[in-house]
Amino acid sequence: MKSSLSQPLLALGATLLVASSATAAPQVDKTAVKAGTVITLTGESIPDGVIVIEGGRVTAVGAASEVQIPWDATVIDQPEMVAFPGFVEAHAARGIDRANETLDVAPFLDVKDSIDPVNFYFEEALRQGILTINVQQGNNTVIAGQGMVVKPFGMTVEQMMVKPRSGVKISAAPKGGKSRATQAQVLRGAFDELRLYLEDMVQRKKDGDDYDRREALYQGREVEGEAAKGKPLACSGWSVDGFERVPRGEVDEKREPLLRIVEGKLQVIMWCASPMDVHAALRVSEANGFTGNMTLALAPACWKASAKIKESGCSVILAGLEDEELDPITGESIETFVPKVFHDAGIPFALMSTADANRSLWYQAARCVANGIPRDDALAAVTTTPATILGLGDRVGKLAKGTDGHVVLFSGDPLDITSVVEHVILDGAHVYDRSKDVRVKQLFDGTRPPGTASDTSGEEEWPGDGDDPEDDDETENKG
């Protein structure tokens, strides 16, 4: 019964958005997008611009008079529209099956195994012009699994993948049921445990015990070639004497992500719910040498720790624009526009969209403009800055030769309240066309998607609704 219901719905979900499926359509090698304005985010906007995409990469951006469009390119010509590189979501615990893990410390997990390609979130992201998303586990954790950067299109996780192992979510704020002290203790303990484990490995090697090698073979891990080599520990926080004797392939895969973190090879996204969490976060990152590969994800109240954050050199991801606190004595509310604090302090900041579709990334950037942040800096916070945080600064968030072939065509300026996403070109393929988006049609004018239940395109007739001449007779009888 359940499957007979869900199958047509799934099929509907898959067909709703797709103008030309990347899998079904023949490979589009060359695409040229002509637009009334091209916002490149690398400098001035280009009036009457052209973007040429070949093999999924941008090969030319410039004025129509200067750029040669290949003769065999598919041309998308929209002189009324504005071309934009697409927004970058620095951090989203969405599109996955259950955002939070019950285990306290689980860096060996990977959201790859829980991303749901047909989740409504990805469809909505495409509709909002968000073309790069760092999917991470939720904030209710101590050390969560590894995230993955994806694009919101594709029928499998592999098709969606932009960058695997994009970082580990760690929370300095207490997980449900823990106090801040317990949280800090478990967090410190995880790294202490790593160090003890590595020291034990060295001791076992000295003792001639090949337990770790046998365990690695038992788990089916690679222990030959590169994996058979040992290297000194490259952690600025602490050291383990003799660790170069341990072949790297023998390190338990459950601990290996933490080892990568302390060696600066794996990014950390550290969640802080209050200013005091920022201090706790920096204490543990400094002790374990990963401040340099850490980005802070901050609740609005954390603006109070901005001086400390500036000192640390970390970039930030802002979950929420406004902080309000009530003066404990007068009861007056004190409001702070958070991005302005970070902007004025010169701290690189990325914005996050909320679950409300009316407050997606474009809206977050627009509110920054409304509150006095220059437009270029506001746009950077939803494009180039998050791209840099994700290590994709040369690939997404701007339009230039060599970037991924992503273009969003807006009906007007991306920050205008009346602008909507009309088309999306992803890796050179035309994946979204608003005129064929039946869900957006229903949202705007109420028309039900064809084929769904109780299509009300025909007028319903109700006796006694006053619409018909007979109704009058009927009411007379009733009185």
Added chain:
Amino acid sequence: MLTSLLLSAALAASGTSAPADGTSWTIHADKVYTSTGKVHESALIVVDGGKIRAITPGVEAPRDVLKAAVVTAGMIDASARLNTGTSSVEQSSEVTPLVSAEFGVDVFSPGWGRLARAGVTSAFITPLNQNCIGGAGTVVKTAGDRSVKARTVEGAPMICGAIGSQPSQRNSSAFGRPTSFFNRRPTTRMGVEWEWRKSLFEAAQAKEPDAAQKVLLDALAGKVGVFVQAWATQDIRTAVFLKEEMAREGFGEMRLVIDAGAEAWREPAMLVRTNTAVVLPPVPAQGRTTDGSLMSVECARVLRDNGITFALSGHGASRLDLQAGLAMRGGITREQALRAVTLTPAQLLGVDGRVGSVEAGKDADLILWNGEPFEATTRPVGVLVGGHLALDPR
């Protein structure tokens, strides 16, 4: 001559050297949208004693005045839902026409300041929707002297209620359970409708109507407006049919305002037929609102096209300027959106003699914007409520 006279009056009244009571200012704006269809360019507005005294277009900005890119009238939230929590609902009966929201207003709530700083200068406060007929609503200024009396704007009397699932929520029949407060009618939509009809019929046919029934008689006669929450089209139908039925019975012509009419776009003809006005709820994230109704983004546009009077509302949780912007996204003009958050709600609530437009003689409820109103890239940078600076633009 006249201009220079006004100007000198302006400068006399003006300035950053605020007078003793802090309700007299001079404001210069590149543009003033009056809500009555006029636009004054480069205008000077003189505020004296909390009232707008004069508007002089085509004047250079003098020094030491409040400056703004655009000035509009303060917004009026016709369904602010800012009050006093669930305890503002009188649950001793499902029909309580004598209850008044006025007595539940807490002027010390920080919510008022939040509304004021967001540009909402007046709000319609109603007994919430847990009763069929909840009681009288009241229009309250969001800033100024901290007393309900000082902040109340005397308007057309309104009796507020709800049709739909809310009044029956949490209620249950007495069967099989220990008796509790919630063992009461109504337990269904049908029951809600029945309570309404029963109350109105009983009032109309009472030989000696009691105080509550007298209120309902005034409502039936159109002397007291009937402000009914009805999200879904089936509930809007119920409200409209009730009005028509009462008229057919000869009880009178109710003045009906549908509150939270998310599905008003579905059957505009019935609203046109009965001359019913609509207050729209905030545009939801994904179309779906309370009571399973679907609010289309183009709802305001459909109402405009059909000539239906409509106002927008924020329900306390959402910025009203964003709602106006989203209505523009749905296809209405900035001028129409402005009217739907200023003059139209003022007229619906009968307070347009004092608020709702930028005209000499009206209350100095003004928003100073840093750009075109209702864009996501602009915001109120200054707000005056009765001449009091609720948000200082300087």
